[in-house]
Amino acid sequence: MCAHSSGAIGFPLRLLAREVYDRVVAIKGESQVALITGEERIEPASARYFCCTAEAMPRDGGGHAFVALDEAQLSADRERGHVFTDRLLHARGREETMLLGAATLEPVVRSLIPRAEIIERPRFSTLTHAGARKLSRLPPRSAIVAFSVEQVYAVAEMLRRFRGGAAVVMGALSPETRNKQVSMFQSGEVDYIVATDAIGMGLNLDVTHVAFASLTKFDGVRQRRLAPAEMAQIAGRAGRHQKDGTFGTLAAGKGPVPEFTDEEVYAIEEHRFAPLTKLFWREAEPRFDSLRTLIADLEASPAQPELVPAPEAIDLAVLKRLADEPIADSVKGAGLVRRFWEACSLPDFRQLGPDVHARFVARLWQDLAQGHLGADYVAARIAELDRVQGDIDTLQGRIAAIRSWAYICQRPDWVLARDEMAARARAVEARLSDALHARLTERFVNRRTTILMKSLGTDPALLPVTLAEDGALLVEDEPIGHVEGFRFKVDHTASHGDRKMLLAAGEKALPRILSDRAEALIASQMEGASLDRGAIRWQGQELARLEPGPDAVHPRIVPARELHALPEAVRERLVQALAAWLAAALAPLEPLAKLEEAARNPEAGSQARALLLGLIGGHGFVAREKAGIEHLPKDMRPFLRRLGVTFGALDVFAPALLKPAPRALLHALGYDRRPLQEAMQPVIDGGKALPAGYRPAGRQAVRVDMAEKILRAAHQTRGEVKTRRFVLDQALAVSTGLTPENWHRLLGAAGFRRLPARKLAESAFGPPAPDLWEWRPSRRPPAKRPPDRKPPANGAFAALADLVR
Structure with a gap:
């Protein structure tokens, strides 16, 4: 066409017309090319080349130098065949006319157009029958063809589960949606495409195998078996140009497996x-004298023997229904009859049948009979249709409806402000x-599974796995799970069938990913690490457990199981970094370590070691009555004081271990399971x-070193007076937050007795007179040691008794 001064091509599909329009625009420029379809009209004033659907192309060729009709064998189609037949018979170019179609059309063309020149273009590639195959055995780049929406959805759903998904192509989809689904297949995002027989025309795909479900x-009238030519039209999608292809059937479900006959296989393979x-x-x-004349002409029989009357199409069915209703009574004169026929010719994009479509046309005619559709009404x-919410079927219905309005808006004499509404x-x-397109992709494509199906068979080192900043593990930007600390968790949204595949993909990439993470953690000097419940944690996950070691500040580090995924050298460096960080973190527990070291020293004596063990068991303090202080030689007290031990009135304690830092560490290490007071306030509420x-x-609790300070002040006051009774100043206790009543209880526990003053x-x-106090320490005698009993001379403990003596 581009070699001529002007031209027009009629296509069977709006999709094809648009595709060729873009190609011709690239050659000739936008001002030279027009696109005319039922729903779209781009017609520059200087256009010389026209890409049209068959219905929209000029019946006589429009006086163009070149005219072509694509897929001319559709002249035998029940619904649209009469349109293609008319263009085949009458559309002519001044210089050249081309009818493109299947070889089955040749005898009829020779009969109707004796002067036509027949040029054959044989298929370059070979098409081979491959028999029936299960869905799991279909090779990549396969197309599965079904003939109902339910079957298309069922096959696509199975492919999503087991092969990552499939593109979906159906005649009910809009051309734009169909294009996007095809692009998804062509780009390799999915390896399978599920389609109706719409795939057999106008779609040039990179398909190697076609499976018939x-x-x-x-066919609109009855359920029938496909003709061999129809089978070949679909199977021919496999292999293009010099690339061979195969075809077969799909063995799926509980019913019988569809099979080609030997004759059908021979016909398809040999074409x-x-x-x-x-x-x-x-x-x-037709004549437009009246509606009856119009109907009679449309139902007339052809003169040539090669032609047969077309079955009643939906436009004629709508015309005949409305002609019998009162709405047609006012349709008089050739102008109105022609306009009424144009309204009845509105395509039934919604495919709801003649009755429903006739009601829509009748409502449309009420406005057209008056002149034009108002812009406000059309807008x-x-x-009303400009809503993207809903499922696949809902959106398909809206697209079909908007296509009807797009067709209406293209009519030059139907709508005011036609260009704007269109x-x-x-x-x-x-x-x-x-x-x-988004709904179809969301329902029938699991992009993550598709990527993994392609990648898992390759070298794991080449698997395109990356770790996002938020810890998400991605394969080509698709999440397969989450890395928390050094633990990999499969994406919780994955189905049960996908979890094994995702886990395998993650584990193959984990050594490399976790090594990088470990090196970064070592370089940051363990930033973000913390102690919690006897473990070292990072990002909420356990890196290592701490088990008892030589002393409190040297626990043994046991790496978590997740760290075994690291290479050995990296794991050892990480453990060394953990040890260095832990040593610095446990520095506040150095006083406790000194106590433990002294308790292991034999020269300290058994009594001092016993007291030290009590202090260590209490993690820095022990009640005086439980410390065994009465057995401690006085000459050992300076030794213990040099270790930081304080002998108080009620408790023996190490003040350095009562600070917030060591208390928090002892709690985090799991050594001290009592409640933690983070700030170590002097006085808190009791419980x-x-x-x-x-x-x-009393009702409060006081830190043991503060209690000792209060009691020491009381003893100092007692020592300064010469009388048995004395007055105590409660200012120190009140300043710490201790109430007078609870101060009395604390003093009472230390042997002070309160004598209330008279009112x-x-x-x-x-x-008022102040209260008096007196000190009355406990006079309980020490517990008597039971007398030694000599064991029997022949008893089991006789030898042990000798050793003790």
Whole structure:
């Protein structure tokens, strides 16, 4: 066409017309090329080349130098055949006319157009029958063909589960959605495409195998087996140009497996089919004198024997229904009859049947009979459909409806503000198509599984796995799981069938990913690490458990199981870094380590070691009555004081271990399971379970070193007076937060007895007399040692008794 001064091509699909339009624009420029379809019209004033659907192309060729009709064998189609027959008979170019179609059309063309020159283009590649195959055995780059929406969805769902998904192509999809689904297959994002017989025309795909899920279809009248030519039209998608292809059937489900007959296989492989003997015809230029005359002309029989009357198409069915209703009474005159026929010719994009479509046309005619459709009315109808919410079927219904309005808006004499309304309709269709593509992809494509199916068989080192900043493990930007610390968790949204595959993919990449993470953690000097419940944790996950070692500041580090995924050298460096970090973190426990070292020293004596073991067991403090201090020689007290031990009135303790840092560490290490008072306040509210380092004082609790300070001040006051009774100042206790009542309880526990002062008489004035105190320490005698009993001379303990003596 581009070699001529002008031209027009009629295509069977709007999709094909658009594809060729873009190619011609690239050669000739936008101002020279027009696109005319039922729903879209781009017609520059200077256009010389026209890409049209068969229905929209000029019937006589439009006076162009070149005219072509694609897929001319559709002249035998029940629904649209009469249109293609008319263009085959009458569309002519001034210089050249080309009819492109299957070889089955040759006998009829020779009969109707004796002067036609027949040029054959044989298939370069070989098409071979491969028999029936299960879904799991289908090779990549396969197309599965089904003949019902339910079957398409079922096959696509199985492919999503076991092969990562498939593109979906159906005749009910909008061209834009179909293009996007095909692009997804062509780009390799998915390796399978599930389609109806719409795949057999106008789609040039990179397919190596075509599998038929069924060999029967409903053609609008009855359920029938596909003709061999139809089978070949679909199977021919496999292998293009010089690339060979295969075809077969799909062995799936509980029913019988569809099988090709030997004759069908031979016909498809050798490309030998029964020729077409008849083409459907309908009068293309009927008379518009009246509706009855119009119907009679449309039902007339052709004169040529090669032509047969076309079955009643939906436009004629709608015309006949409405002609019998009151709405047609006012349709008089050639102008109105022609306009009424144009309204009835509105395609049934929604495919709801003649009755429902006739009601829609009748409502449309009520406005057209008055002149034009108002822009406000059309805009409102378009706006009603401009909603992208809903499932696949809902969006398909809206797209079909908006296509009807796009067709209406293209008519030059139907809608006011035609260009604006047409642009709105196309924009809404584009948005709905995007939404439908997204729904189809979301339902039938598991991109993550598709990527893994392609990658898992290769070298694990080449698996394109990356770790995002938030810890997500990605394969080509698709999440397969999450790395928390050094633990890999499979994506919780994955199905049960996918979890094994995702786990395998993650484990193959983990040594490399975790090594990088470990090196970064070592370089940061363990930033973010913490001690918790006897373990070292990072990012909420356990890196290592701490088990008892030589002393408190040297526990043994046991790496978590997840660290075994690291290479040995990296793991050893990480453990060394953990040890260095832990040594610095446990520095506040150095006083406790000194106590443990002294307890292991034999020269300390058994009594001092016993007291030290009590202090160590209490993690820095022990009640005086439990410390065994009465057995401690006085000359050992300086030794213990040099270790930081304080002998208090009620407790023996190490003040350095009562600070917040060591208390928090002892709690984090799991050594001290009592409640933790993080700030180690001097006085807190009491309770049944007191935090470590506190002793009860009535309804409150006081830190043991602060209790000792208060009691020491009381003893100092007692020593300064010469009388048995004395007055104590409660200022120190009150300043720490201890209430007077609880101060009394604390003093009482240390042997002080309160003598309440007499109250002032009612007539007396002045400050009340202070309370008096006296010190009455416990006079309980020490527990008597039971007398030694000599064991029997022949008893089991006789020898041991000698050793003890």
